Amino acid sequence: MSAATGPGGLGRAPVVSLRNAGLSFGERVLWEGLDLDIHPGEFFAVLGPNGSGKTSFLKVLLGLQDLGSGTATINGGPLQRGNRGIGYIPQQRPFAADTPLRARDLVGLGVDGHRWGVRLRGRGHRDTVDALLAEVGSSSYADAPVGRLSGGEQQRLRVAQALAAEPRVLLCDEPLLSLDLHHQQAVSGLINRQCHEKNSAVVFVTHEINPIIDYVDRVLYLAGGRFRVGAPEEVMTSEVLSELYGSPVEVLHHEGRIIVVGLPGTAAHHHHPAGEV
Amino acid sequence: MDFQSFMEAVFNFENYSELLPLVRNSIWAGAVLGLLGGLIGTFVMMRDLAFAVHGIAELSFAGAAFALLVGANVVLGSLVGSVLAALVLGVMGIRARDRNSIIGVVMPFGLGLGILFLALYEGRAANKFGLLTGQIVSVDNVQLNLLAGCAVVVMAALALIWRPLTFASADPDLAEARGVPVRGLSILFMVLLGVSVALSIQVVGALLVLALLITPAAAALKVTSTPLLAVLLSIAFACVSVVGGILLALGGRIPISPYVTTISFAIYLGCRILGNRRSSARPARVRTAA
Numbered sequence: 001m002s003a004a005t006g007p008g009g010l011g012r013a014p015v016v017s018l019r020n021a022g023l024s025f026g027e028r029v030l031w032e033g034l035d036l037d038i039h040p041g042e043f044f045a046v047l048g049p050n051g052s053g054k055t056s057f058l059k060v061l062l063g064l065q066d067l068g069s070g071t072a073t074i075n076g077g078p079l080q081r082g083n084r085g086i087g088y089i090p091q092q093r094p095f096a097a098d099t100p101l102r103a104r105d106l107v108g109l110g111v112d113g114h115r116w117g118v119r120l121r122g123r124g125h126r127d128t129v130d131a132l133l134a135e136v137g138s139s140s141y142a143d144a145p146v147g148r149l150s151g152g153e154q155q156r157l158r159v160a161q162a163l164a165a166e167p168r169v170l171l172c173d174e175p176l177l178s179l180d181l182h183h184q185q186a187v188s189g190l191i192n193r194q195c196h197e198k199n200s201a202v203v204f205v206t207h208e209i210n211p212i213i214d215y216v217d218r219v220l221y222l223a224g225g226r227f228r229v230g231a232p233e234e235v236m237t238s239e240v241l242s243e244l245y246g247s248p249v250e251v252l253h254h255e256g257r258i259i260v261v262g263l264p265g266t267a268a269h270h271h272h273p274a275g276e277v
Numbered sequence: 278m279d280f281q282s283f284m285e286a287v288f289n290f291e292n293y294s295e296l297l298p299l300v301r302n303s304i305w306a307g308a309v310l311g312l313l314g315g316l317i318g319t320f321v322m323m324r325d326l327a328f329a330v331h332g333i334a335e336l337s338f339a340g341a342a343f344a345l346l347v348g349a350n351v352v353l354g355s356l357v358g359s360v361l362a363a364l365v366l367g368v369m370g371i372r373a374r375d376r377n378s379i380i381g382v383v384m385p386f387g388l389g390l391g392i393l394f395l396a397l398y399e400g401r402a403a404n405k406f407g408l409l410t411g412q413i414v415s416v417d418n419v420q421l422n423l424l425a426g427c428a429v430v431v432m433a434a435l436a437l438i439w440r441p442l443t444f445a446s447a448d449p450d451l452a453e454a455r456g457v458p459v460r461g462l463s464i465l466f467m468v469l470l471g472v473s474v475a476l477s478i479q480v481v482g483a484l485l486v487l488a489l490l491i492t493p494a495a496a497a498l499k500v501t502s503t504p505l506l507a508v509l510l511s512i513a514f515a516c517v518s519v520v521g522g523i524l525l526a527l528g529g530r531i532p533i534s535p536y537v538t539t540i541s542f543a544i545y546l547g548c549r550i551l552g553n554r555r556s557s558a559r560p561a562r563v564r565t566a567a
Contacts, residue, residue: 099502100502113444113457
């Protein structure tokens with residue numbers, strides 16, 4: 001992993017570390033025996049069909065879900081809610097049209113929304129928010145109501161909120177879902193910049209690898225209670241996916257994109273999120 | 278009733294200067310309630326709790342009616358009823374869907390209980406009616422102090438949880454991930470809401486609490502998205518509605534609530550029209566360059 005020796009001197013210590021980790025709901029095992037180290041500056045994608053435990057994987061890292069077995073650390077400490085140094089970008093979820101927040105207020109909540117009381121020091125906060133808005137290219141609609149922004153614009157604000165925590169690890173839960181291609185590229189580009197320029201680790205949960213195929217260093221593919229970790233070209237093969245799914249799956253490469261054909265119950269993985277398992 | 282006698286019943290300003298001092302307490306009470314209702318209303322809107330307010334009000338009414346029947350303090354009875362109802366909703370109704378069905382089930386039961394207690398009560402009929410439709414004359418010093426005291430406590434608590442509550446209301450997923458105690462805040466807010474509803478019932482009555490806790494905030498959100506301005510407008514609208522309603526109701530012989538609800542509805546209409554102009558004057562979306 002070239003990313004493991006990235007700049008900043010933090011390179012060698014993993015940001016996220018799991019040992020023999022497992023998670024199951026009742027009888028159903030989502031994954032178990034997972035050993036994993038994610039390093040600063042590494043873009044790590046988590047793939048798999050619906051119900052394979054992708055989002056639960058993220059919830060474990062966020063401290064919202066306990067591991068069934070094994071141990072895990074993040075930034076060298078235990079997993080707990082509200083961990084400093086973690087940025088989180090959730091799925092795009094529209095805001096009600098009359099939400100009384102402007103774009104800058106939403107980003108502001110990402111900066112200090114967890115603190116008690118009413119915000120008193122105005123100037124420093126305003127500068128911080130302006131800088132974050134500029135960083136994600138949202139300055140032009142800083143004072144627009146969030147309820148009137150498009151999904152893509154809202155999702156840029158999500159990135160700004162996540163960056164406010166100055167995260168050493170950025171956890172993303174399907175952040176590109178329901179965005180148009182232009183905004184998919186913009187948002188994934190911003191996340192990639194945080195990863196490869198600012199040396200944050202990125203854990204990116206998605207059902208669709210193509211929008212981030214150029215950025216991904218390693219992949220965790222979860223399916224049918226099994227998993228595989230490795231570089232995309234090692235994992236995204238007909239042989240590996242057929243083994244994970246327990247049925248013949250074919251992986252095609254076309255102009256730098258990966259198309260998965262023959263997933264159980266679907267015609268093609270590529271561009272058909274509704275047809276997932 | 279001809280038009281003239283109708284107008285006399287609705288608007289009557291004879292002996293106004295003599296009547297005014299008699300309702301000084303009520304006007305103060307109205308101002309305090311306006312402040313409280315406008316403040317908490319913005320969160321009610323953000324958290325989508327309008328129906329919950331209605332449900333809490335009916336149980337608060339049952340509590341007040343019970344207190345009236347057994348000769349206890351009516352404000353206290355109404356407080357107990359609404360805080361209990363708010364707690365039930367706060368604990369059981371996490372998701373809006375569950376919450377609405379619980380309200381739909383509990384509300385008629387509360388209303389039925391209230392009607393039962395009122396039917397058994399043999400005191401003045403005005404007391405009965407007042408719980409449902411509001412009254413202005415009956416605020417004495419003790420009640421005013423109780424009301425103001427409760428309002429101060431609720432407002433202080435709101436100020437303390439303002440930021441995390443805003444975060445949790447607008448954006449629960451992210452707030453939870455950032456360590457905001459979303460569930461605890463939700464229950465605490467329901468208690469504060471229960472207290473506010475109980476206080477409001479004393480002036481506008483159980484049926485019309487929405488005019489104080491919802492309409493002003495809904496109107497404010499039509500014309501602004503700036504958080505501070507939304508709160509200030511909401512408070513101003515609520516105060517104008519209640520105090521204005523009391524002043525207009527003074528001479529006439531009908532209850533206060535139609536005045537309050539009409540003023541707050543007129544403000545809402547005005548804001549809606551302004552709001553529609555605002556959104557059509559400006560493109561709904563601001564496009565960004567790639």
